[in-house]
Amino acid sequence: MEDVDRVSDLPDSILCHILSFLSTKDAVVTSILSTRWRYLFTLLSNLDFDLGEFTSSDRRPKSSSSKIFLSFVGKMLFFHKTNVDKFRLKCGIRVDCCHVYGWILAAVWRRSQDPLSHFIKFLNDDSVKNLFTSCTNLEDVIIEKCNMENINNFNISHHLLQSLTILHSSDSSNCWLIIDSPNLAYFKYIDHVVGRYSLENLQSIVSVDIHFIIEDDLQADATALFTEISNVRSLLLSSTSLKKVLISLPEKVPSCLSFKLKVTEFSNFRDDKDCIEEVKYILKHGGALQKLTIRTASYYHDEEKMKIADELFASPRESKQCCILIVW
Numbered sequence: 001m002e003d004v005d006r007v008s009d010l011p012d013s014i015l016c017h018i019l020s021f022l023s024t025k026d027a028v029v030t031s032i033l034s035t036r037w038r039y040l041f042t043l044l045s046n047l048d049f050d051l052g053e054f055t056s057s058d059r060r061p062k063s064s065s066s067k068i069f070l071s072f073v074g075k076m077l078f079f080h081k082t083n084v085d086k087f088r089l090k091c092g093i094r095v096d097c098c099h100v101y102g103w104i105l106a107a108v109w110r111r112s113q114d115p116l117s118h119f120i121k122f123l124n125d126d127s128v129k130n131l132f133t134s135c136t137n138l139e140d141v142i143i144e145k146c147n148m149e150n151i152n153n154f155n156i157s158h159h160l161l162q163s164l165t166i167l168h169s170s171d172s173s174n175c176w177l178i179i180d181s182p183n184l185a186y187f188k189y190i191d192h193v194v195g196r197y198s199l200e201n202l203q204s205i206v207s208v209d210i211h212f213i214i215e216d217d218l219q220a221d222a223t224a225l226f227t228e229i230s231n232v233r234s235l236l237l238s239s240t241s242l243k244k245v246l247i248s249l250p251e252k253v254p255s256c257l258s259f260k261l262k263v264t265e266f267s268n269f270r271d272d273k274d275c276i277e278e279v280k281y282i283l284k285h286g287g288a289l290q291k292l293t294i295r296t297a298s299y300y301h302d303e304e305k306m307k308i309a310d311e312l313f314a315s316p317r318e319s320k321q322c323c324i325l326i327v328w
Contacts (some may be wrong), residue, residue, distance in 0.1 A: 005327070007064060007176060012043060016040060016043050016045070017075075019040060020046055024076065025051060025053050027041045027044060028072075033145075038248060041076075042079050042081045043081055043082050044080075045082060045085040047077075047088070047107065047298065048086075049073050049076075049254050050226070051066065054069045054072070066095065070095065070099060071094070073099075073103055074103075077106040077107070084107050087104075089104075089118055091118075101127065101181060104118075104134075104135075108137070111116040118144075122150060122151055122154075125152055125153045125154075128151060132156055133158075136160075137160065138158055138161060139160055140161075140163040141156075141164050142165045142167070142326075143165065143167070144165075145168050146171050147169070148170065148194075152174070152175065152176060153175075154172075154176065154177050154178075156177075159181070159183065160183055161181040162184060162186065162189075163184070163186040164186070164188070165189075166188070166191050166212075167188075173193075173194065173196045174194075174195045175194045175196075176195055177194045177198070179198070179200070180198045180201050181201065181202065182201040182203060182204060183204050184202055184205055185207065186210045187205060187207075188210075189211070190209075190211045190213070191212070191213060192212070192213050197225045199225065199227075199228035202229055204231070205229050206231075206232065206234065207236075208295070209235075210236070211238040216247075227254070231256070233261070233262050233263065234261060235264045236264070236265065237266060238267055238268065257286055258286070258288075259288055260284055260288060261288060262289060263289075263291045263293075264292055266278075266293070267295075268297050269296045269308070271304055271308050279292070279294065279315075283317045283318070283320055283324075284315070284316055284317070289318070290319070290322060291323050291325065292322060293327060294312065294325070294327065302328075305326065305328050310326075312324055312326070315322050
């Protein structure tokens, strides 16, 4: 019986699904198999570009590998024929911002729906603004290891944005972080305290997770970050971070604490005066509070954990429905 290539007879949709299990680089290599496979890679809906794949497997100089990578990504996006559902780019600092910006726009123009996540150094304030205004359908953003050395105003303004995560930026101490997103429901911030915060139109905010990374010798006040999240229902805070950034508990109780906050959690909780007072303050003024969770530091003995529990359970509570959960 004659050998028959039954795989090549499959429809484009199935062949593209098979290619989706390969890296984008390997998927392009299949174009040499036959004329049937020559242009299938242009129909891929998920694009994954990683500079490491071009440097780890050969002995070429890094500059040569970068040039090959630039050419590969550029041609791939130029010849691409279908919508992009997922776009991932990992290229480090060896690729200049102009190329990265152009590639992002090309993916967005093809309606990329997946979270935008890069290691980026922006050129100036306008480069930040232009990126977000160009991504017209963006709903979920992760910004990780972003260098803010050249940024005065890091302005994230987007009417469709629903989820925003900012992780481990650098050179941000003088930066002004501006967030204006009326549909933002989830905000996660694990980062240094920046020079100034401005949060506007966050009426849809539901859940906030904040962990400040603070050097021991840095005196910073991050209370402004909390002034505009008055509608938050779930707030996850690091007690060690709060100890360093809240110079004193506010005399005027924030309205979000009095009327809105329903669930809050403290992680890595320690038995010291500041941590205890912070929790007591929330219990005393949290009129809508339903659940407060304390996760103690792992190195505490059972006797120390019981001492924390006894003191908090004996503290006055504004909300009669509040349940205190001690986890260790």
